Amino acid sequence: MTTIGEMGEDALIAAFAPRLPVTDSEILGPGDDAAVVAVDGDLVVSSDILVQDVHFRMDWSSPEDVGWRAAMQNLADIDAMGAVPTALQVTLAAPASLDADWVLRFADGLREACEPHGVGVVGGDLSGARDVIVSVTVLGETHGTEPITRADALPGQLVAVSAPLGAAAAGYVQLAEGREIDAESIGLFRRPRPRIGAGLEAALHGATALMDISDGLLRDAARIARASEVGIEILGADVPLHEGARLVAIELQVDPRPWALTGGEDHAMLAVFPRASMVPGGWTVVGETTDAFAGIRVDGEEPDRLGWDHFGA
């Protein structure tokens, strides 16, 4: 094994850079003070950070998994505006003792996630740190169409999700308990596979509000409710549960509903549509907006717990 400390920054970059995905939008790529990227329309930009032992464990996720996840959750953020992702800035901080091979395989994961979408890594930064930290900023473009925010839902509209929920939480529970009941949900915890393009689809179908579910359906729906100044009533029985999560819950004899309602990281899209005929095929209506109350209710009740708080207990 060669550590990144032994290898040194310049040699590490020289080995790392050729494994990164490239994009047609790139005018000047990694290696200068800044990258230069062509933008069609306005720039859409978002950032996410992954921290060792907070967002991933080195013994649960391969380096490719970490790269994949860092890329994919950022691509979902651009899709969640109804925009098109084009490029990533990727910053890696790591201890000098980290195996250089980890960094190269991390690049492979970035490439596997990005290449099918024509997205490239155009730059970033490297640094020392006690833990492995991956910070990604994703760039996208509107192509001249209006981005869909969280703020324009109106009362009396339908709330829908693009895919079944709860797989990532079911995968996490299996890894935490050291059991493999359903391989697919473990795989989806390690490598979320949101359908990139579902957000653009919602936008083209006239969604009034749109976001991706990263911190749990309830917490994220509450964000739409607050931004749009509406209430959202979720019908618990209508929330689609991932089939693998259902199997895991049966085996563990636990209730899987919290996984679908408050488990994060599935990165399915959550959208509000004015009426049923506008909901795209394959999406599931899970509730409606109202002016009768503020915030979130599930089957008429205020939930005890919304989901993931990044600094909370």
Next chain:
Amino acid sequence: MTTIGEMGEDALIAAFAPRLPVTDSEILGPGDDAAVVAVDGDLVVSSDILVQDVHFRMDWSSPEDVGWRAAMQNLADIDAMGAVPTALQVTLAAPASLDADWVLRFADGLREACEPHGVGVVGGDLSGARDVIVSVTVLGETHGTEPITRADALPGQLVAVSAPLGAAAAGYVQLAEGREIDAESIGLFRRPRPRIGAGLEAALHGATALMDISDGLLRDAARIARASEVGIEILGADVPLHEGARLVAIELQVDPRPWALTGGEDHAMLAVFPRASMVPGGWTVVGETTDAFAGIRVDGEEPDRLGWDHFGA
């Protein structure tokens, strides 16, 4: 004291966001899945990470200093392309035990650095972590002019710096030894004050290569040499030394030249100009490019040590 864990993510963001600088380029700011920013010309983008106990110490730098430095070194990266910075994405990872006041004062530092340049914070991310980690991505625009890279210097041209060097290193040495000999250089270590616009000035004067000095004059000049496939001869006696650094060196009875040659973080601009008449006023010629050798020489000799390696000893 209220910790960020006690405060919770949503309350922290609500207190933090109003203290951030804003930009006229912002179409949609913080709070959605992504921000939307207008870009005039092509997008210029760069990222830098600051890690507690690697790039800053909580007992040496105030929260405002850390915010200032995170912003300023990123603004310098865009200036170093001859482009104009417009917006930042700022990601903060920190332990739940961190005083919430630290985060608010960090935002104040970002604002103090950015506001004079019309730069705003348009988004970012928050996360838990063992150490305080600040990851910034800066966005800028070319206004339709060509970015100046590191790669187009030719042999027989002049290498120049925009300001005296060594202040940040002299400031670091004083803090490390617990002495205050020159307050200005300590201040410049805590808050680098590169003249944003010096890079654009170099570009308008016809610079063929341009970068900011973040890892030391020799290491960074070596990067221009490599990218442009030229050699660079630095004349040690011509490298301008910051006056405060000179005073500190006299008091400590040490040679200050290594601070100017290999000390990083001054963020002065380093540029190559075709001839003396093109070097802007206030800049200092420190050497020349050549095809007689590759890499860097100082007064005819290959230096033992170039400067800062982010994973090295």
